[in-house]
Amino acid sequence: MSGRPILFEPFKIKSVERMNFSTEAERKAWIQEAGYNVFSLKAAQVTIDLLTDSGTGAMSDAQWAEMIRADESYAGSRNYLELEETVQAMTGLPFVIPVHQGRAAEHLLFSELVAPGHIIPSNSHFDTTLANIEDRGGEGINLLTELGRDPFAEAPFKGNMDVDALKNLLEQRAKDVPFVMLTITNNSGGGQPVSLSNINAVANLCRQYKKLFVLDACRFAENAFFIKKREPGYENRTPKEIARECFDQCDIMTFSGKKDALANIGGLLCLRSESLVDNLKNRLIVTEGFPTYGGLAGYSLAAMNQGLKEVLDERYLEYRLRTAEWMVEKLANADIPVIRPAGGHALYIEASKFFPHIEQRHLPGITLAAELYVQGGIRACELGTVAFGKTLPDGSQSSPPLDLVRLALPRRTYTEAHMGFVVNCVIDIFKKRESLKGYTFEKEFPVMRHFRSTFRPLK
Ligand SMILES: Cc1ncc(COP(=O)(O)O)c(C=O)c1O
Numbered sequence: 216m217s218g219r220p221i222l223f224e225p226f227k228i229k230s231v232e233r234m235n236f237s238t239e240a241e242r243k244a245w246i247q248e249a250g251y252n253v254f255s256l257k258a259a260q261v262t263i264d265l266l267t268d269s270g271t272g273a274m275s276d277a278q279w280a281e282m283i284r285a286d287e288s289y290a291g292s293r294n295y296l297e298l299e300e301t302v303q304a305m306t307g308l309p310f311v312i313p314v315h316q317g318r319a320a321e322h323l324l325f326s327e328l329v330a331p332g333h334i335i336p337s338n339s340h341f342d343t344t345l346a347n348i349e350d351r352g353g354e355g356i357n358l359l360t361e362l363g364r365d366p367f368a369e370a371p372f373k374g375n376m377d378v379d380a381l382k383n384l385l386e387q388r389a390k391d392v393p394f395v396m397l398t399i400t401n402n403s404g405g406g407q408p409v410s411l412s413n414i415n416a417v418a419n420l421c422r423q424y425k426k427l428f429v430l431d432a433c434r435f436a437e438n439a440f441f442i443k444k445r446e447p448g449y450e451n452r453t454p455k456e457i458a459r460e461c462f463d464q465c466d467i468m469t470f471s472g473k474k475d476a477l478a479n480i481g482g483l484l485c486l487r488s489e490s491l492v493d494n495l496k497n498r499l500i501v502t503e504g505f506p507t508y509g510g511l512a513g514y515s516l517a518a519m520n521q522g523l524k525e526v527l528d529e530r531y532l533e534y535r536l537r538t539a540e541w542m543v544e545k546l547a548n549a550d551i552p553v554i555r556p557a558g559g560h561a562l563y564i565e566a567s568k569f570f571p572h573i574e575q576r577h578l579p580g581i582t583l584a585a586e587l588y589v590q591g592g593i594r595a596c597e598l599g600t601v602a603f604g605k606t607l608p609d610g611s612q613s614s615p616p617l618d619l620v621r622l623a624l625p626r627r628t629y630t631e632a633h634m635g636f637v638v639n640c641v642i643d644i645f646k647k648r649e650s651l652k653g654y655t656f657e658k659e660f661p662v663m664r665h666f667r668s669t670f671r672p673l674k
Pocket residue numbers: 269316317318319341343344398400402403431433471472473481482
């Protein structure tokens with residue numbers, strides 16, 4: 216198409232939501248009241264909300280129409296049967312259990328499969344996945360490749376699992392490993408994709424060692440499009456065919472419908488074999504609800520079903536992945552330390568490199584998140600020293616290897632103009648970075664401390 220803009224949103228806007236605007240003086244007062252923690256801001260105080268891509272996307276007219284038509288029967292709802300059919304056709308997995316969101320699928324599955332002393336390998340476990348494994352007395356292990364651990368190395372599949380490390384682990388500890396997981400795309404590692412050859416290699420090892428292979432498929436459609444774009448041999452295959460080839464390798468899928476089902480709530484646990492299904496459904500009845508609604512309204516099942524029919528559209532996926540890529544290009548050109556190459560659903564800025572003069576104990580990620588809010592009313596999420604570090608007995612901070620701030624991209628919600636504004640804001644802050652001083656903890660919460668802790672700016 217000639218005259219093609221940088222991002223081409225493949226939708227027309229039929230219903231709009233007014234944005235919240237504020238003055239810098241108002242934002243300074245609000246962030247101070249929030250203890251400089253953006254999680255404590257009211258949504259109405261935020262102009263562009265990039266806190267998460269989970270459940271925050273815009274639904275299509277077809278999704279809303281299906282929601283109005285939904286069948287709210289307790290048992291045997293038409294919407295469950297339609298969703299079951301869509302998921303079976305898409306994944307080839309015959310047993311489809313609805314749950315209220317992704318972590319409920321994890322909790323349900325691990326209640327059956329994880330026991331104290333177990334080790335669960337993954338490329339990278341998402342935080343709720345790890346928390347659910349640990350809740351059962353198990354241990355989660357991340358086996359990302361060395362390339363995947365380098366934030367700035369340009370490589371196509373930085374979400375891949377280190378297959379040799381998995382083989383070694385299975386060789387030594389096979390009896391402690393109930394199953395192997397693979398997260399596509401790898402949220403904890405920057406939304407980086409996993410190649411089909413890596414999925415196949417992991418699946419082969421699982422077969423060889425007779426282990427179940429579980430896909431955390433939250434962003435399966437984004438991963439499929441990365442494969443089409445980057446893996447030789449897949450350029451002429453459709454995202455739908457590629458996604459099916461990925462699913463064909465797994466025994467079980469956990470899924471959050473808040474991502475690639477384009478829905479605001481919902482999740483799935485799907486299985487190839489019947490052996491666990493009775494026990495899982497019995498537990499589901501105790502914790503989530505009857506197996507044909509699993510803690511969801513009929514209209515939420517309908518939204519997921521329609522979303523799954525829309526998400527593999529190539530024009531949508533092209534626009535989706537291009538958005539992050541375009542933003543990363545602009546930031547990298549301005550020398551901003553952003554994780555490369557772009558992932559699917561978010562951009563990640565390395566805050567300790569953005570502010571080399573701010574020591575990690577003075578929380579560069581909080582500094583950037585607070586300043587993005589003050590400058591532009593933009594809400595991003597610190598995933599660095601505060602989220603993953605600890606205060607040590609001598610009062611110093613342990614820091615994770617990367618001090619990241621994540622700008623997550625809600626699906627079909629913002630336009631190129633909005634994203635251009637975000638990019639400019641980051642660049643403006645970068646230009647005046649030396650004038651910013653950092654923060655310390657005011658009140659520190661011991662677990663998941665990024666959610667509720669408060670901070671004080673250094674003078
Ligand atoms: C990779 C991954 N797995 C699991 C989950 C959990 O899903 P939910 O938030 O629906 O519980 C998420 C959510 O962000 C995720 O990104």
